[in-house]
Amino acid sequence: MFPLLKYGDAGLEAYMAGVSPDAVRRSLAKNRHGWFDLLNLTSEAARPFLPQMRRVAMAARRRYYGKTVNVYAPLYIGNTCVNSCRYCDFRRQHAGTARRNLSLDEIRAEGEAVRETGIDSLLVVAGEDPAVNTVEHLAQIGRMLKGMFSFLSLEVAPQSEDGYRELFDAGYEGLVCFQETYDRDLYRDMHPAGPKADYDWRLGTQLRAGRAGFRMLGCAFLLGLGPWRREAASLAAHAFHLMRECYEAKIQFAFPRICRTDGGFVPPCEVDEDDLEQMMLAFRIVFPQCGMTVSTRERPAFRDRIVQTAADNMSAGSRVTPGGYAVLAKENRADVAQFVLSDGRSPAEVFAAIRANGQETVFKNWDSRI
Numbered sequence: 219m220f221p222l223l224k225y226g227d228a229g230l231e232a233y234m235a236g237v238s239p240d241a242v243r244r245s246l247a248k249n250r251h252g253w254f255d256l257l258n259l260t261s262e263a264a265r266p267f268l269p270q271m272r273r274v275a276m277a278a279r280r281r282y283y284g285k286t287v288n289v290y291a292p293l294y295i296g297n298t299c300v301n302s303c304r305y306c307d308f309r310r311q312h313a314g315t316a317r318r319n320l321s322l323d324e325i326r327a328e329g330e331a332v333r334e335t336g337i338d339s340l341l342v343v344a345g346e347d348p349a350v351n352t353v354e355h356l357a358q359i360g361r362m363l364k365g366m367f368s369f370l371s372l373e374v375a376p377q378s379e380d381g382y383r384e385l386f387d388a389g390y391e392g393l394v395c396f397q398e399t400y401d402r403d404l405y406r407d408m409h410p411a412g413p414k415a416d417y418d419w420r421l422g423t424q425l426r427a428g429r430a431g432f433r434m435l436g437c438a439f440l441l442g443l444g445p446w447r448r449e450a451a452s453l454a455a456h457a458f459h460l461m462r463e464c465y466e467a468k469i470q471f472a473f474p475r476i477c478r479t480d481g482g483f484v485p486p487c488e489v490d491e492d493d494l495e496q497m498m499l500a501f502r503i504v505f506p507q508c509g510m511t512v513s514t515r516e517r518p519a520f521r522d523r524i525v526q527t528a529a530d531n532m533s534a535g536s537r538v539t540p541g542g543y544a545v546l547a548k549e550n551r552a553d554v555a556q557f558v559l560s561d562g563r564s565p566a567e568v569f570a571a572i573r574a575n576g577q578e579t580v581f582k583n584w585d586s587r588i
């Protein structure tokens with residue numbers, strides 16, 4: 219559980235087992251919501267209320283985001299990693315993955331390929347390799363890419379507050395860090411070695427970045443590691459905590475589902491699409507102002523539906539391997555992805571689907587500070 223919660227696993231489960239249909243109705247009818255509403259709306263008792271939840275979530279989404287859909291693309295700059303996450307084929311011990319760190323010229327070529335699609339918001343992603351991805355190196359990449367994109371965010375190894383300050387000054391404004399699981403024992407089991415084994419250091423990542431000035435703080439757990447209702451309760455508590463501590467930043471949720479990997483990992487607690495939808499609707503209702511991303515891990519039909527009721531942000535045309543947009547094609551080499559993509563549509567096809575749903579693709583809706 220999120221450490222600041224007074225509830226333990228048993229107390230939480232007892233509460234959720236006791237949620238009544240009336241409690242769900244009351245949570246749906248409220249204008250302002252708290253942590254217990256999230257529990258009510260993610261409970262089993264709320265499952266028959268999915269049609270009502272869709273209506274309430276859609277109204278909340280409309281109120282804060284209108285018909286707009288932000289689009290972004292991830293750019294993998296390298297996949298060497300010193301960690302041992304059991305669920306990831308980029309882990310240090312996995313010999314089946316071809317390793318590579320892109321040069322600055324290659325990163326620029328990748329950025330140009332993304333920019334040609336019209337996408338103006340970039341998430342820079344790398345495995346955790348402190349010898350390669352130093353703050354100075356990431357800052358150099360940020361300064362280069364900032365000239366090409368309106369919004370840059372980072373999904374790399376957690377840094378110190380000073381490190382984040384330097385990265386913010388280099389042009390990054392968003393940070394994404396999945397806690398993976400809020401359950402300490404499960405976390406220890408899934409991350410047996412490497413710097414990522416430090417649960418508390420990872421948990422403090424958004425706080426350090428927020429204090430350094432980052433204006434978007436992305437939070438998530440990996441769907442499939444632990445029981446999703448318990449993890450969702452912790453994610454919500456984490457978000458409320460960050461909203462108090464970093465009130466100038468926007469919290470952005472993601473709900474990444476993990477699947478079986480080529481390296482043999484089987485998720486212990488699989489989450490199906492109905493579970494995923496219930497959770498996303500519940501978060502949209504309880505946190506109407508927060509951002510919410512749906513990634514290309516999900517099927518096109520699900521993405522096109524959930525972006526009308528809950529998510530306001532989606533990736534398009536993603537490549538999840540270093541060099542996936544331009545460099546590998548030039549070298550005639552295959553794409554070795556971090557995870558399986560379920561939506562293989564091009565950015566243009568995603569934009570067309572957004573238009574067909576009566577929504578509007580937004581490439582830029584902010585101006586960064588000087």
Ligand code: SF4
Pocket residue numbers: 299300301302303306307308309310344345346414
């Ligand atoms: S999840 Fe991230 S830190 Fe863990 S092995 Fe994969 S790339 Fe490395």
